[in-house]
Structures are given as C-alpha cells and as structure tokens.
Amino acid sequence: MIRAILFHVIPLLLPFVVYAVYLYFNARAGGDKKWGRTSLAISTVTGLVLMAASLIALGLVSGEPSEGTVYVPPRFEDGRIIDSQVLPAENKE
Known part of the structure; x- marks a missing residue:
C-alpha cells in the first residue's frame, strides 16, 4: 500500500x-x-x-533478478497443469 x-x-x-x-x-x-x-x-x-x-x-x-535464475514455463504433466516457476539455475528441471 x-x-x-x-x-x-x-x-x-x-x-x-x-x-x-x-x-x-x-x-x-x-x-x-x-x-x-x-x-x-x-x-x-x-x-x-x-x-x-x-x-x-x-x-x-x-522485479525478479534475471541473473542466476531459470524460467520454467507452465506445462501439462500426468493430466495436471503445472504452474510456471522461476528457479535458481542449479535447480533446473
């Protein structure tokens, strides 16, 4: 506020x-x-x-820092929609 x-x-x-x-x-x-x-x-x-x-x-x-992060877009897995995520670079899926 x-x-x-x-x-x-x-x-x-x-x-x-x-x-x-x-x-x-x-x-x-x-x-x-x-x-x-x-x-x-x-x-x-x-x-x-x-x-x-x-x-x-x-x-x-x-905003989010762009260095050292990886954007994972939303995806469809096992009949479910997985939301997008911003993960540290070492935890990339």
Missing part, C-alpha cells in the same frame, strides 16, 4: 502542493496571484510526467 502511495499519488500531487505553497507565501508578501486554468493545467501535466517517471523507475529497479 505504501508503494502505491509513493509511486502514484505523491508524484501526481507534488506540483499542486508546491504551487499552493508558492501562492501562500506570495499572498503573505502582498502578491495577487490565484489559481487559474493555466496553472492547473501545468500542474496536472507536470504531475502526470512525474508519475510516469516514477512508474518507469519502479519498473526498472523492481
């Missing part, structure tokens, strides 16, 4: 939070900037790009 929050929600919402903090400090300094359609569109696109980058990074660094 934490991984889903880290890699989906936080990168998507981060530009909105950063812009809201900017607007807060801008208002305290006497500025007159407000949320607009352009700022919402830019924040949305930036959030989607960040989310896509985080998902690509997650796909590159996670």
Whole structure:
C-alpha cells in the first residue's frame, strides 16, 4: 500500500502542493496571484510526467533478478497443469 502511495499519488500531487505553497507565501508578501486554468493545467501535466517517471523507475529497479535464475514455463504433466516457476539455475528441471 505504501508503494502505491509513493509511486502514484505523491508524484501526481507534488506540483499542486508546491504551487499552493508558492501562492501562500506570495499572498503573505502582498502578491495577487490565484489559481487559474493555466496553472492547473501545468500542474496536472507536470504531475502526470512525474508519475510516469516514477512508474518507469519502479519498473526498472523492481522485479525478479534475471541473473542466476531459470524460467520454467507452465506445462501439462500426468493430466495436471503445472504452474510456471522461476528457479535458481542449479535447480533446473
């Protein structure tokens, strides 16, 4: 669950939070900037790009190690279907 929050929600919402903090400090300094359609569109696109980058990074660094393992595909043996397996190289069937 934490991984889903880290890699989906936080990168998507981060530009909105950063812009809201900017607007807060801008208002305290006497500025007159407000949320607009352009700022919402830019924040949305930036959030989607960040989310896509985080998902690509997650796909590159996670998963089964391919070195030293052998994939055994599903097979039909003695009237039963044997599921696929990823076995260490020395235990190859």
